[in-house]
Amino acid sequence: MSKQTIPTPQAIRGTQDIFGAEAEAFGHVVETFERVRKLYRFRRVEMPVFEKTTVFSRSLGETTDVVSKEMYSFEDRGGESLTLRPEFTAGLARAYLTNGWQQHAPLKIATHGALFRYERPQKGRYRQFHQIDAEVIGAAEPQADVELLVMADQLLRELGIADGVTLNLNTLGDAPSREAWRAALIDYFRAHKDQLSEESQDRLERNPLRILDSKDPRDKPFTADAPMIDQFLSAEAQDFFGKVTAGLDAAGVAWVRAPALVRGLDYYRHTAFEFITDRLGAQGTVLGGGRYDGLLEALGGPATPAVGWAAGIERLAMLVADARTITEPAADVAIVPMGAAAEAACLGLAATLRRGGLTVDMGYRGNMKKRMSRANESGARFALIVGDEELAAGEATVKNLVTGTQERMALHAIPAHIAA
Numbered sequence: 001m002s003k004q005t006i007p008t009p010q011a012i013r014g015t016q017d018i019f020g021a022e023a024e025a026f027g028h029v030v031e032t033f034e035r036v037r038k039l040y041r042f043r044r045v046e047m048p049v050f051e052k053t054t055v056f057s058r059s060l061g062e063t064t065d066v067v068s069k070e071m072y073s074f075e076d077r078g079g080e081s082l083t084l085r086p087e088f089t090a091g092l093a094r095a096y097l098t099n100g101w102q103q104h105a106p107l108k109i110a111t112h113g114a115l116f117r118y119e120r121p122q123k124g125r126y127r128q129f130h131q132i133d134a135e136v137i138g139a140a141e142p143q144a145d146v147e148l149l150v151m152a153d154q155l156l157r158e159l160g161i162a163d164g165v166t167l168n169l170n171t172l173g174d175a176p177s178r179e180a181w182r183a184a185l186i187d188y189f190r191a192h193k194d195q196l197s198e199e200s201q202d203r204l205e206r207n208p209l210r211i212l213d214s215k216d217p218r219d220k221p222f223t224a225d226a227p228m229i230d231q232f233l234s235a236e237a238q239d240f241f242g243k244v245t246a247g248l249d250a251a252g253v254a255w256v257r258a259p260a261l262v263r264g265l266d267y268y269r270h271t272a273f274e275f276i277t278d279r280l281g282a283q284g285t286v287l288g289g290g291r292y293d294g295l296l297e298a299l300g301g302p303a304t305p306a307v308g309w310a311a312g313i314e315r316l317a318m319l320v321a322d323a324r325t326i327t328e329p330a331a332d333v334a335i336v337p338m339g340a341a342a343e344a345a346c347l348g349l350a351a352t353l354r355r356g357g358l359t360v361d362m363g364y365r366g367n368m369k370k371r372m373s374r375a376n377e378s379g380a381r382f383a384l385i386v387g388d389e390e391l392a393a394g395e396a397t398v399k400n401l402v403t404g405t406q407e408r409m410a411l412h413a414i415p416a417h418i419a420a
Helices: 020-039 053-060 065-070 089-098 142-158 174-191 198-206 207-213 237-249 315-321 340-355 368-378 388-393 411-417
Strands: 050-052 073-075 082-083 105-118 128-137 164-171 269-279 285-291 306-312 334-336 380-384 393-399 406-410
Touching: 020 073, 020 105, 020 128, 020 142, 050 053, 050 089, 053 082, 053 089, 089 105, 089 128, 089 306, 128 142, 128 164, 128 315, 128 334, 142 164, 142 237, 142 285, 142 306, 164 237, 174 198, 174 207, 198 207, 237 269, 269 306, 269 393, 285 315, 306 315, 334 340, 334 368, 340 380, 340 388, 380 388, 393 411, 406 411
Parallel strands: 334 380
Antiparallel strands: 050 082, 073 082, 105 128, 128 306, 164 269, 269 285, 285 306, 380 393, 393 406
């Protein structure tokens, strides 16, 4: 009887297995983010991958596309509706309220990890994707907005991808300003309702600000002449935005005004921003955020000012890979043992070198020729060759793979020699 072939399961559409240079670019983004967030004293947090569905339905709004079409929600064995997180901010706001983090306000926190949305996969966009995220909760001052924006600008610079990236900045005003603008938009778009796209007609009464960022060509003639927020800004809102732009100017962060840049949900206030690149086609936003002073109230908490941003790691990694060559790190030293006794002894030597902070490569098998070939491929500066003769003398042959020179050296002296 022939053995039955077992089919190999395939990866789920919209997920990815990251390996090699792509994985190194991904790791480089995370490592750079971790280094930069420490410079700004943002505290690291780790969050659950799933939350009660109400965390996201309340914070994102029941009628948004994310809630109605894109969330991975399921009922657990206890009959409770849970959702894989589609973004970080709502979960962070929930944690702020339920863990008593108010005592640390203003709280500067940062995190990164996987998020999940059931949407059409495309370049740089996946159903399981990853973001870096930074938030300031409990600070009403415009300095918090400025600090986050300067931090984002420094991150892009240190990643080496700032060229061709533009900070687009807008204000949504305070609550009275925004409500007056919203009413004016409804009046304006009602007069053109029959000529708008179906999606914009649906948004007209419940979320008219979103019409302004419509990509549908049927809406473009009307969005160009729509009322803008500047006509409705209170003196307080004007002053807030002025302090944000002055702070950016003082920090040397370039920005452009983008009056059509909006956030549809009612809890967004004042600053809204996106860092946009010209190198990713139509999907050009690499980092975005804004002030969301009304969110914690939507989750049942007290009125709490907050501002934050997030960026897709995959997108940043694509830009990093385009801008520079990132390879797997080279070894400092490759060990070439010859014979069973040398194999055992070199395991100890490798451990000593690694504990001393050196990167060591040592193959598991192969003759002298194959092992030396592997040593050259590792990018190591030195190869340590240990055979029976060297082992008996407590030495190794140290070959400089850059110059080709070699010398015998006592094993105990090798770490200092390589580190020099």
